[in-house]
Amino acid sequence: MTTITGPAPAIVAAGVARSYELDGVSVPALRGVSLTVSAGDYVAIVGTSGSGKSTLMHLLGALDRPTSGQLLIGGRDVATLSPAEMARLRNETIGFVFQSFHLLARTTARDNVALPLVYRGTGRRERRERAAAMLARVGLGHRLDHRPNQMSGGEQQRVAIARALVTGPSVLLADEPTGNLDSATGASVLELLESLNADGVAVVLVTHDRDVAARARRQIVMKDGLIVP
Numbered sequence: 001m002t003t004i005t006g007p008a009p010a011i012v013a014a015g016v017a018r019s020y021e022l023d024g025v026s027v028p029a030l031r032g033v034s035l036t037v038s039a040g041d042y043v044a045i046v047g048t049s050g051s052g053k054s055t056l057m058h059l060l061g062a063l064d065r066p067t068s069g070q071l072l073i074g075g076r077d078v079a080t081l082s083p084a085e086m087a088r089l090r091n092e093t094i095g096f097v098f099q100s101f102h103l104l105a106r107t108t109a110r111d112n113v114a115l116p117l118v119y120r121g122t123g124r125r126e127r128r129e130r131a132a133a134m135l136a137r138v139g140l141g142h143r144l145d146h147r148p149n150q151m152s153g154g155e156q157q158r159v160a161i162a163r164a165l166v167t168g169p170s171v172l173l174a175d176e177p178t179g180n181l182d183s184a185t186g187a188s189v190l191e192l193l194e195s196l197n198a199d200g201v202a203v204v205l206v207t208h209d210r211d212v213a214a215r216a217r218r219q220i221v222m223k224d225g226l227i228v229p
């Protein structure tokens with residue numbers, strides 16, 4: 001009998017497809033993708049616009065479900081989960097950084113970062129402490145009470161990363177985390193992601209930047225809804 005050692009993979013996608021229904025027409029965004037993200041992995045996803053990268057990221061992040069194929073996140077088959085169970089799995093396992101930040105506009109950096117802890121039922125005092133600590137970790141300890149429109153793009157991106165990390169996820173998914181940033185700010189965001197990866201967080205990022213992709217442990221190239229072998 002074979003004994004498999006080491007930690008279980010964080011995410012396993014097997015033949016995953018996703019089509020969008022648009023005006024009665026089925027748009028195949030992903031056409032059968034198989035991918036394993038191991039614990040502590042560092043993966044870059046590249047590919048032309050419209051190749052299905054964000055669609056795949058939403059699936060890996062339990063924000064969406066495949067139309068067909070099997071997707072295991074933290075060992076759980078998402079097809080068997082209710083929407084509430086999906087939300088819980090996401091909150092416990094995944095940090096998601098969106099390209100366009102998705103911060104609440106009228107809310108301070110600290111309260112934006114604390115939000116995922118509200119869904120967990122963490123008490124207010126602990127929420128505030130953990131949010132402040134995570135903002136300090138991303139170099140924003142001096143911006144706790146700033147709202148998004150009072151921060152630079154790079155600062156907002158770091159708030160979004162702090163929010164993704166405040167729950168202590170085992171997987172961080174980042175869709176173009178450096179896309180809107182100048183090269184110096186982008187480099188500091190990348191260093192941050194790499195220091196998290198060194199701490200054992202699996203990182204999957206989408207990028208159009210070949211130099212960014214080259215720093216990952218492995219690269220996945222997508223084209224027309226498939227992984228290019």
Ligand SMILES: Nc1ncnc2c1ncn2[C@@H]1O[C@H](COP(=O)(O)OP(=O)(O)OP(=O)(O)O)[C@@H](O)[C@H]1O
Binds near residue numbers: 048052
């Ligand atoms: N909600 C939707 N309804 C219909 N079609 C969609 C929807 N979202 C995405 N698509 C289509 O699915 C395909 C893949 O989209 P996706 O957003 O995954 O691409 P992407 O690789 O992330 O592109 P980009 O680099 O521009 O962000 C595209 O052809 C897109 O037009």
Ligand SMILES: [Mg+2]
Binds near residue numbers: 053054055175
């Ligand atoms: Mg995209």
